[in-house]
Amino acid sequence: MASALARSRETTKERKPGRKVRILIGKPGLDGHDRGAKIIARALRDAGFEIIYTGLHQTPEMIVSAAAQEDVDGIGLSILSGAHNYLLPRIVEMLREKKMGNVVVFGGGIIPDEDIPKLKRKGVDRMFTPGTPLQEIVEYVRERVKPRK
Amino acid sequence: MAVSLKDVLGGDVRSAARLMRDLDDEIPAANRLLKRLYKHTGRAYIVGITGAPGSGKSTLVDTLTDHLRGQGKxxxxxxxxPTSPFTGGAILGDRIRMQKHAIDDKVFIRSLATRGHLGGLSKSTIDIVNVMDAMGKDIILIETVGVGQDEVEIVKVAHTNLVVVVPGLGDDIQAIKAGILEIxxxxxxxxxxxxxxxxxxRELETMVAMNEYRKGDWVPPVLPAVAQTGAGVAELMEAIEGHRKFIYLExxxxxxxxxxxxxxxxxxxxxxxxxxxxxxxxRHGLLEPIIEEIARKKTDxxxxxxxxVDHSFAFHLIGGNDRTGSKRKKT
Incomplete structure (x- = not known):
C-alpha cells in the first residue's frame, strides 16, 4: 500500500483523457455464492479498472445485453453451480452472434480440471480455480484485456 | 469500426453504447459526431434521482421503470x-437492482464512473444523456452518485428532480440547511x-412551507414511498407527470x-x-516545476x-492556434 503522501500526489495528477478498461463481473446461473465475485471486483477496482457488477442469477442473455449496453472489453464470470459447460460457451457464442467476439471472457469457480480445455476450445480465454492468488488474476486481466480501439 | 450517426438515431444499441464509451473516454472523433447529433436532442423527458448513499435510488429507478414500461415508454x-480517487478504478453496481429490465430492449442502462468529477455526475453525463435522447428514448432517468449536501449539478440537467430522503438521518436542522434539499x-x-x-x-413539509411561493410557482410535494415493494410509486408517477405539465407550460x-x-x-x-x-x-514542460514551486511556497x-488565464485568452484573441479561423481566411 502506497503512503498517504504518495497517494495524494497520485490524485493531484491531471487525468489524461483516454481509454479506460471496462470489465463486467457477473454470476451466471443459479448458485447464490457471490463472495468470490465481489472479491475479484474489488481487486480489479484497486488495480484501476472500471467494473460493472451485475450481481447474481444472470442468464447468458442478461450478461450479453449488459455487456453491449456498457461496451465492456472483458467479462469475468464466477460460477459454482456446475453448469459452466453450458453457460460459459453459450455466452461466448451469443457475443459472437452480436459481433462482440473481441470481448475477452474469463471465469472462475469450482471447475473440474478436465473441463478447462473444453471451455478453452469453445472460446473461454481462461478459467481460474479455487486458491488462485488475486494478484495472478489481476496480472492476467492487465495482460489480456485491452481497451478496444 | 466507426459509429454512424444514422445508426445512433435509429436506436441501435451497440452503436449508441460505443459512442457513449468514446465520449466518456474523450475520443476526439466522438465529439465531432456529438456536434451533428445535438440538433436531434430535446425530445426526451429527463428525471434526476438524487439522495444519500443507500437511500434506495437504484431500487426506486427500477420501480419507476416498471411503471414507465407499463405505459409503453x-x-x-x-x-x-464514484471512481476511487487513489486507483482510478470503480465498481459500478447500480445494475444489480435493475436486473428485471436487463433483457428488455426498450430499456437501456448505462453505468458511469465519476472519474474525478465532483457535483454528483460524471463529466460525460450531459453528453451521454444527449445520445440517449437522440436515439429515441422517451424518458431518461439519471441516478446521481450518492450525494451529501452540495452535489446539485443535476438540477439544470433534469426537467424534474427527485430528492430521495430516508427516515432517521440527522435532526431537523439538517432539513433547513442549504443544498440538495433546495433542488x-x-x-x-x-x-x-x-x-x-x-x-x-413532517419536517420536510414544514421546510417547504417556510419557503415563499408566488402564484404559479411549483410547490414540491413530499411523498412517502417504499421502493422495494412499489408502495407510493404510482403517486410518485402522478407527481412527476404533474411537474412535467408544469415545466411544459410556455x-x-x-x-x-x-x-x-x-x-x-x-x-x-x-x-x-x-x-x-x-x-x-x-507541452512547455512547466506544469511539474510550477507545482513544485508552489509546494515550496516560492510562488502562489x-x-x-x-x-x-491572461496568456490563454490573449493567445486566442490573436488567433494563434485557431485552425478553423485561418482556414476561413484562405477560402
Missing amino acids: NVGIVAID ADIFVVNKSDREGADKTR ENLGQYQAGKARVELLEILKKKLVEKAVDDLE PYSIVEKV
Whole structure:
C-alpha cells in the first residue's frame, strides 16, 4: 500500500483523457455464492479498472445485453453451480452472434480440471480455480484485456 | 469500426453504447459526431434521482421503470457511481437492482464512473444523456452518485428532480440547511415503512412551507414511498407527470431550456479551457516545476493562474492556434 503522501500526489495528477478498461463481473446461473465475485471486483477496482457488477442469477442473455449496453472489453464470470459447460460457451457464442467476439471472457469457480480445455476450445480465454492468488488474476486481466480501439 | 450517426438515431444499441464509451473516454472523433447529433436532442423527458448513499435510488429507478414500461415508454437510465480517487478504478453496481429490465430492449442502462468529477455526475453525463435522447428514448432517468449536501449539478440537467430522503438521518436542522434539499421538485421519503418516516415527512413539509411561493410557482410535494415493494410509486408517477405539465407550460419551458443550455455551454467551456491550459503548461514542460514551486511556497497559485488565464485568452484573441479561423481566411 502506497503512503498517504504518495497517494495524494497520485490524485493531484491531471487525468489524461483516454481509454479506460471496462470489465463486467457477473454470476451466471443459479448458485447464490457471490463472495468470490465481489472479491475479484474489488481487486480489479484497486488495480484501476472500471467494473460493472451485475450481481447474481444472470442468464447468458442478461450478461450479453449488459455487456453491449456498457461496451465492456472483458467479462469475468464466477460460477459454482456446475453448469459452466453450458453457460460459459453459450455466452461466448451469443457475443459472437452480436459481433462482440473481441470481448475477452474469463471465469472462475469450482471447475473440474478436465473441463478447462473444453471451455478453452469453445472460446473461454481462461478459467481460474479455487486458491488462485488475486494478484495472478489481476496480472492476467492487465495482460489480456485491452481497451478496444 | 466507426459509429454512424444514422445508426445512433435509429436506436441501435451497440452503436449508441460505443459512442457513449468514446465520449466518456474523450475520443476526439466522438465529439465531432456529438456536434451533428445535438440538433436531434430535446425530445426526451429527463428525471434526476438524487439522495444519500443507500437511500434506495437504484431500487426506486427500477420501480419507476416498471411503471414507465407499463405505459409503453422507451426508457434510458444513466447510473453514476464514484471512481476511487487513489486507483482510478470503480465498481459500478447500480445494475444489480435493475436486473428485471436487463433483457428488455426498450430499456437501456448505462453505468458511469465519476472519474474525478465532483457535483454528483460524471463529466460525460450531459453528453451521454444527449445520445440517449437522440436515439429515441422517451424518458431518461439519471441516478446521481450518492450525494451529501452540495452535489446539485443535476438540477439544470433534469426537467424534474427527485430528492430521495430516508427516515432517521440527522435532526431537523439538517432539513433547513442549504443544498440538495433546495433542488427538489419532488421529495420522496423512501423506506417509509420504517420508524420515523412520518417525522421526516413532517419536517420536510414544514421546510417547504417556510419557503415563499408566488402564484404559479411549483410547490414540491413530499411523498412517502417504499421502493422495494412499489408502495407510493404510482403517486410518485402522478407527481412527476404533474411537474412535467408544469415545466411544459410556455412560460416555464423557455426558462428550463435556457438553464440547460447555459449549463451545457459552461460545462463544456470549463472542461476545454482547463484541458487547454494544462496541455499548454505540460507541452512547455512547466506544469511539474510550477507545482513544485508552489509546494515550496516560492510562488502562489493565485499569481500563476492569473498569468495562465491572461496568456490563454490573449493567445486566442490573436488567433494563434485557431485552425478553423485561418482556414476561413484562405477560402
